[in-house]
Amino acid sequence: MKILFLVSLLISTVLSSYLGGLDRSFAEADFQMIDINVSMPTSEVDELLRIAQVSMQQVANGRAKNLPDFEYTNATLKIKLNGKETIYENVKFKTGGMFARSNDKVGFNFKLNKKFLGRKQLRIRPDANDKSYIRSKLSCDIANRIGLPSIQANYARLYMNDKYWGLYILMDAIKPSWIKQTFKPSQEEVTTLFQCKLDGMTMKIGTESLCNNANDDYPDMSEFSQFIRQINNAKTSEEIEKIMDVEVFLKFMAMEWLIGSFDHFLVLGHNFYFYKRESDGKWVIIEYDYDNTLGNGLSFSSYWNSKKNIGTNNKNNNRNNWGNNWGNNWGNIGRGFGMGGYSSNDLINFSFADWELDRPIIKILVHDNQERFKKIVHEVLVSAFNPDILNPYINQLKSFLLPYVQEDCTPDSNGRLPGRINRSGSQHRSTVSEFERNIETSSNGTEGVKSWIKGKFEVACKNYNFNKNEVFSESSSYIPKSYDYGNGNNNKEDVNNNKNNDNNQNDVCWSKTLGYDCCKNTCNVVYSDNDGEWGVENNEWCGIIQSNCNIQCYGTTTGEYPCCTHCDIYYVDENGNWGIENNNWCSIKYSC
Numbered sequence: 001m002k003i004l005f006l007v008s009l010l011i012s013t014v015l016s017s018y019l020g021g022l023d024r025s026f027a028e029a030d031f032q033m034i035d036i037n038v039s040m041p042t043s044e045v046d047e048l049l050r051i052a053q054v055s056m057q058q059v060a061n062g063r064a065k066n067l068p069d070f071e072y073t074n075a076t077l078k079i080k081l082n083g084k085e086t087i088y089e090n091v092k093f094k095t096g097g098m099f100a101r102s103n104d105k106v107g108f109n110f111k112l113n114k115k116f117l118g119r120k121q122l123r124i125r126p127d128a129n130d131k132s133y134i135r136s137k138l139s140c141d142i143a144n145r146i147g148l149p150s151i152q153a154n155y156a157r158l159y160m161n162d163k164y165w166g167l168y169i170l171m172d173a174i175k176p177s178w179i180k181q182t183f184k185p186s187q188e189e190v191t192t193l194f195q196c197k198l199d200g201m202t203m204k205i206g207t208e209s210l211c212n213n214a215n216d217d218y219p220d221m222s223e224f225s226q227f228i229r230q231i232n233n234a235k236t237s238e239e240i241e242k243i244m245d246v247e248v249f250l251k252f253m254a255m256e257w258l259i260g261s262f263d264h265f266l267v268l269g270h271n272f273y274f275y276k277r278e279s280d281g282k283w284v285i286i287e288y289d290y291d292n293t294l295g296n297g298l299s300f301s302s303y304w305n306s307k308k309n310i311g312t313n314n315k316n317n318n319r320n321n322w323g324n325n326w327g328n329n330w331g332n333i334g335r336g337f338g339m340g341g342y343s344s345n346d347l348i349n350f351s352f353a354d355w356e357l358d359r360p361i362i363k364i365l366v367h368d369n370q371e372r373f374k375k376i377v378h379e380v381l382v383s384a385f386n387p388d389i390l391n392p393y394i395n396q397l398k399s400f401l402l403p404y405v406q407e408d409c410t411p412d413s414n415g416r417l418p419g420r421i422n423r424s425g426s427q428h429r430s431t432v433s434e435f436e437r438n439i440e441t442s443s444n445g446t447e448g449v450k451s452w453i454k455g456k457f458e459v460a461c462k463n464y465n466f467n468k469n470e471v472f473s474e475s476s477s478y479i480p481k482s483y484d485y486g487n488g489n490n491n492k493e494d495v496n497n498n499k500n501n502d503n504n505q506n507d508v509c510w511s512k513t514l515g516y517d518c519c520k521n522t523c524n525v526v527y528s529d530n531d532g533e534w535g536v537e538n539n540e541w542c543g544i545i546q547s548n549c550n551i552q553c554y555g556t557t558t559g560e561y562p563c564c565t566h567c568d569i570y571y572v573d574e575n576g577n578w579g580i581e582n583n584n585w586c587s588i589k590y591s592c
Helices: 002-011 025-029 042-051 056-066 135-146 176-182 222-233 237-241 246-259 301-305 360-367 370-383 387-408 432-440 449-464 468-476 500-507 510-514
Strands: 034-039 071-081 084-096 107-116 119-125 153-160 163-172 193-196 211-213 272-276 283-287 533-537 540-543 571-573 576-581 584-587
Touching (some): 025 163, 084 119, 135 163, 135 246, 135 387, 153 387, 163 387, 222 272, 237 246, 246 283, 246 360, 246 370, 246 449, 360 370, 370 468, 387 449, 449 468, 510 540
Antiparallel strands (some): 034 071, 071 084, 084 107, 193 211, 193 272, 272 283, 576 584
16 A cells, blocks of 8 residues: 555656755855846956956967956945845955956956855856856756765856946855865865866876965975875876775766866866865865866867967877877867867767877776776766756756846947957857757757757767666656765754754654654655554655654754745755755755
């Protein structure tokens, strides 16, 4: 009888959203537009406009690192979300990005004096080359859902002194403060976070010089240099496992290949951090910046033509299908990007071995350990990267973004698109129709977001002999879990300081003697018999304790957390379901 009731219940279950149940400080802003109004003196805005004039030639051949930044340390921000406006004084406001500074629409960084969405340091990026407006957001969400240590993303409209400057992607920034908030090390200063933002960091000895200590007050690089030497001395994956979180590294590598990123470790060798985790002394990689993904940026032939080191295509047999050897300033990689080499449609068919550039560490961890990497690719496909779960979510993002994209693509009275302040840089005339085509199939015939995901998913299944229907089936019942930052609670502040509550519940758990746990998250009676009343949690029967159901939510049992006024679940643990209100945790009511 119970089985029949359970089957009926499961059939009627509504699938949660793509990010449902994950621990994300940005969850409050999901499918909500954030309005950010920056107030600065007119003289400072004029100086910003002057410094923002950056041409393509100024960033070519590695010169982007020499660009001067605009910085103003006394800006005022008014941030509006869900009808609530918060004022932030004495905000540090500066230009952000490197090569993207040569686009007409410029990115910015904020350092706040108090937290917004759980963070004091935030970035907004225009992703001017991405006409779909979703690649950075979607890639961050994929990383979140895989369970990687990663940044988060949502959307914001920027206003400068009340003038609309356009639609942006809002992301948190990996800084020492981010490490303190997530990994929660005991040391007061974070000194083992290293950023690799210059091209060519391959983890070979010497390439560590392309990275820097992310803590400006502690420029010492000796510990990171020692790590790179240890990696190069290692001969087996077991040796590397002793000093680095290999599982996280391989998941990022699988993700790079699947989303088609040439802008991270496997190809260009930048846009990532390494952090030495205090809890076990292991190094963990953390990637960022995802605009050149999912088919985007693979046909910048005019850009690659501007490079000096482009040679003839030389597809050989040692997996280096992008061109022979590493060259400065992306030269060799240019051969693969529409330079008499490969089109986007060719590149989507590349196996992992085709994609990566013969990194020694990849040989040890991937090519010499194929079965482990195969399992990780399978896990990524099931958990986060397949069209069955991504397409409905992409449709949601598309519907949400449409009116804001229309606004961003509407010229002002002078015929200028909002926020395109760099008149010396590459001009991007986005349209709503291009936005829609780039989500489905892009206007120039290369892969759009959905078609890239479909194509790459099929390539991965073919390469590793996965049954697509089995992957879809596993994915439909997969419950995502956030990365465990080493706090024992997946980066959520401890909501169960009083463990006696769980023990007390077990003392009166009548269903324990029958082989079933008691319900923690539900008071919904699905079945009754002589033993008592039964509910269902995680597809398993559980016994309902009526005394517990007389309270509205778990939070009221400790007095630490209020009951939520909504039923949107962002986190689940042994004490129940949790939501977020006013940037604080709240306990989901049992009636939800």
